[in-house]
Amino acid sequence: MELKIDVVQMNIPEDSNIIVGQSHFIKTVExxxxxxxxxxxxxxxxxxxxxxxxxxxxxxxxxxxxLIKVAIENAQKIGAGHCFVLIxxxxxxxxxxxxxxxxxxxxxxxxxxxNPLQIVVGETKQGRGILGVIDGxxxxxxxxxxxxxxRKEFLREITKYKRW
Numbered sequence: 001m002e003l004k005i006d007v008v009q010m011n012i013p014e015d016s017n018i019i020v021g022q023s024h025f026i027k028t029v030e031x032x033x034x035x036x037x038x039x040x041x042x043x044x045x046x047x048x049x050x051x052x053x054x055x056x057x058x059x060x061x062x063x064x065x066x067l068i069k070v071a072i073e074n075a076q077k078i079g080a081g082h083c084f085v086l087i088x089x090x091x092x093x094x095x096x097x098x099x100x101x102x103x104x105x106x107x108x109x110x111x112x113x114x115n116p117l118q119i120v121v122g123e124t125k126q127g128r129g130i131l132g133v134i135d136g137x138x139x140x141x142x143x144x145x146x147x148x149x150x151r152k153e154f155l156r157e158i159t160k161y162k163r164w
Contacts, residue, residue, distance in 0.1 A: 001124060001125075002124065002125070003122055003123070003124055004122070004123040004124075005120065005121070005122055005123075005131070006120075006121045006122075006123060006128075007118050007119070007120055007121070007134070008077045008078055008118060008119045008120075008121055009077075009116075009117075009118050010074050010077075010085075010116075010117040010118065010119060011070055011073060011074055012070075012087070012113075012114060012116070012117065013066070013067070013070055013087065013089070015089060016067070016070075016087055016088060016089045016114065017087070017088050017089075017091075017092060017093050017112065017113060017114045018074070018085065018086070018087055018088075018111065018112075018113060018114075018117055019085075019086040019088065019093050019097075019100065019109060019111065019112045020074075020078075020083065020084070020085055020086075020109070020110045020111045020112075020117070020119060020130070020133065021083065021084050021086075021100070021106055021107075021108055021109040021110060022082055022083055022084070022106070022107045022108040022109075022110070022130065023049065023082055023083075023084050023103070023105040023106050023107060024052075024082055024105050024107060025105040026049065026051055026059055027105055028049050028059075028084060028103065028105040028106065029047060029049050029059045029060065029061050029084075030061070031103045031104070031105060032047055032061075032084070032086065032100065032103060032106075033047065033061045033062070035096065035099045035100060035102075035103060036088075036096055036099075037063070039095070039096055039099050040091050040095050040096055042090050042091065043088055043089070043090050043091040043095070043096070044062075044063060044064040044067060044088070044089040044090050045062045045063060045064060045067055045086060045087060045088045045089070046060070046062035046064055046065075046066070046067030046068035046069065046070055046071035046072070046086070046087045047060060047061050047062050047068070047071055047084065047085070047086050047087075048060045048068070048071040048072045048074065048075035048076075048084065048085045049075070049083070049084040050075050050078070050079070050080060050081050050082065050083050050084070051081065051082075052081025052082045052127075053081070056081070058072055058075050058076060060072050060075075062087075064089065067087040067088075067089060070087050071085045071086065071087045074087070078119050078121060078128070078130065079121070079128045080121055080127070080128040080129050080130050081127055081128070081129070082107075083130055086100075093112030093113070094112075097109070097112060110130055110132070110133045111133040111135050113135050113136065115135055115136035115137075116136060116137070117133060117134070117135055117136075118133065118134040119133055120132045120133065120134065
């Protein structure tokens with residue numbers, strides 16, 4: 001059996017985050033939509049889900065046309081069945097992560113980031129599947145006391161204005 005490996009660069013619009021996951025049923029689109037609008041109504045998002053059987057369509061929804069378009073393009077580039085791509089704006093993955101993981105159809109979340117993201121895809125005669133992700137860049141060193149203080153200040157600052 002032959003396995004081809006492909007690395008797919010995700011498009012993440014400025015001031016947005018991407019969540020890439022695995023799910024097993026087309027109801028995922030409705031359930032994720034419902035989770036987002038009930039847990040964080042100010043979140044702008046686009047969602048795409050690659051159906052793995054039947055008509056094998058890219059199912060989609062959202063409340064922002066540009067983010068929907070980007071989610072569809074990313075899902076199309078991945079080309080793996082049962083994966084979903086969610087692009088969000090006006091919030092962070094942490095705002096909806098627990099709710100997403102509680103959606104009955106969601107099996108895995110591979111990445112939730114604003115960093116440059118690559119999806120490692122394996123392909124056989126049967127189809128394509130996500131093998132893993134490359135999220136961001138390697139570390140350049142170990143934080144010093146000054147870096148720790150900046151990290152803590154940053155977290156305190158953003159939690160004043162945005163509720164996690």
